[in-house]
Amino acid sequence: MRPGRVSPMTITRRALGTRIAGAAAALGFGNGVATSVAASPMPVMDPDLRDAALRGLALAGHRGDPVTAAADNAALARLAEADPEAGVLGRIYQMLDVRPAAYWPDNVPAAGTAELAILHAAIRANRPVAFGYTDLDGNQTTRTVLPLALVHPPQGVKLLAWCAERQDFRQFFVRSMEAPTPQPGDFSASRMALLEGLLSKYSGRA
Numbered sequence: 001m002r003p004g005r006v007s008p009m010t011i012t013r014r015a016l017g018t019r020i021a022g023a024a025a026a027l028g029f030g031n032g033v034a035t036s037v038a039a040s041p042m043p044v045m046d047p048d049l050r051d052a053a054l055r056g057l058a059l060a061g062h063r064g065d066p067v068t069a070a071a072d073n074a075a076l077a078r079l080a081e082a083d084p085e086a087g088v089l090g091r092i093y094q095m096l097d098v099r100p101a102a103y104w105p106d107n108v109p110a111a112g113t114a115e116l117a118i119l120h121a122a123i124r125a126n127r128p129v130a131f132g133y134t135d136l137d138g139n140q141t142t143r144t145v146l147p148l149a150l151v152h153p154p155q156g157v158k159l160l161a162w163c164a165e166r167q168d169f170r171q172f173f174v175r176s177m178e179a180p181t182p183q184p185g186d187f188s189a190s191r192m193a194l195l196e197g198l199l200s201k202y203s204g205r206a
Helices: 018-026 049-060 066-082 084-096 113-125 187-205
Strands: 129-134 142-150 158-163 170-171 177-182
Touching: 049 066, 049 084, 049 158, 049 170, 066 084, 084 142, 084 187, 113 129, 113 177, 142 170, 142 187, 158 187, 170 187
Parallel strands: none
Antiparallel strands: 129 142, 129 177, 142 158, 158 170
């Protein structure tokens, strides 16, 4: 199953509050670039270095060292003051990224390298992605999403995204995707509001 053409869509979930609603009003798909009340650009460190640092800091609470955990949480807080997006991502990683487990299931298929490369690039470029998806019950659907982050729980690599079909945030196992394909569009102006909405949705599920 391969995704078809993507028609314009708009994010409308009222529960995310006025920030996402404002961003949603201007967010579209196609050749245009989304515009909204985005914050002024700010200099940030190299994206790969920042992401690696955030994931390392996010795991501080699992190392059995409360002193290190307090120091790393303080570092995350200071980073958030200079780079609000990094602060939100750090909290998302604390909830949903790799956590030490007693064992890793032997029968969990690995996510494909090619699929991961496409998703990493789409997240970096703030581009929508379409793909076929088979859920845990074997149901097959076609999804178009705004990809926000990849996380790595013991069950397998997941994409966190806003789903057009469900009009809500969703988690997708990368191993269950078929032919992820970048689509026209740019949601960079709404990325921060989307990340805050994602954090709000999952903050009670840590």
